[in-house]
Amino acid sequence: xxxxxxxxxxxxxxxxxxxxxxxxxxxxxxxxxxxxxxxxxxxxxxxxxxxxxxxxxxxxxxxxxxxxxxxxxxxxxxxxxxxxxxxxxxxxxxxxxxxxxxxxxxxxxxxxxxxxxxxxxxxxxxxxxxxxxxxxxxxxxxxxxxxxxxxxxxxxxxxxxxxx
Ligand code: SME
Numbered sequence: 001x002x003x004x005x006x007x008x009x010x011x012x013x014x015x016x017x018x019x020x021x022x023x024x025x026x027x028x029x030x031x032x033x034x035x036x037x038x039x040x041x042x043x044x045x046x047x048x049x050x051x052x053x054x055x056x057x058x059x060x061x062x063x064x065x066x067x068x069x070x071x072x073x074x075x076x077x078x079x080x081x082x083x084x085x086x087x088x089x090x091x092x093x094x095x096x097x098x099x100x101x102x103x104x105x106x107x108x109x110x111x112x113x114x115x116x117x118x119x120x121x122x123x124x125x126x127x128x129x130x131x132x133x134x135x136x137x138x139x140x141x142x143x144x145x146x147x148x149x150x151x152x153x154x155x156x157x158x159x160x161x162x163x164x
Pocket of ligand 1: 076084085086087114
């Protein structure tokens with residue numbers, strides 16, 4: 001792993017996320033490009049925690065998400081609003097934590113190894129939904145409110161927070 005990559009797998013989450021956030025703001029300093037932000041955030045979140053899949057689905061139409069920058073195995077290309085965890089989070093504009101994907105009705109399986117998942121909405125500075133951040137884990141029950149808080153803070157970069 002490059003020296004800019006943190007390995008936070010042994011850190012408690014309440015210490016891990018602030019470190020990751022600080023490094024991300026540093027790496028993204030001077031960048032004013034959402035796709036570059038999505039690619040960088042996907043890579044750093046993915047490798048810091050060793051997740052199974054980490055990436056963005058972008059809002060490309062009122063009712064459609066399309067895959068954006070990600071890390072991991074092949075992701076589904078398009079997801080309709082209201083479908084799966086991503087489409088539900090987009091339609092309801094809220095973070096969804098899924099401790100066991102088999103218990104989420106309509107969950108879309110892109111990789112059979114995925115056991116739990118969190119999806120966080122991404123807003124621009126005007127409050128418009130521009131994407132969702134989807135993170136998958138090979139273990140059940142990986143994500144909790146600390147992940148929600150940490151990831152929601154990270155994606156506030158797209159609304160201009162810490163973007164210099
Ligand atoms: N599981 C997601 C689909 C995206 S993949 O996990 C990369 C869902 O149910 O929306």
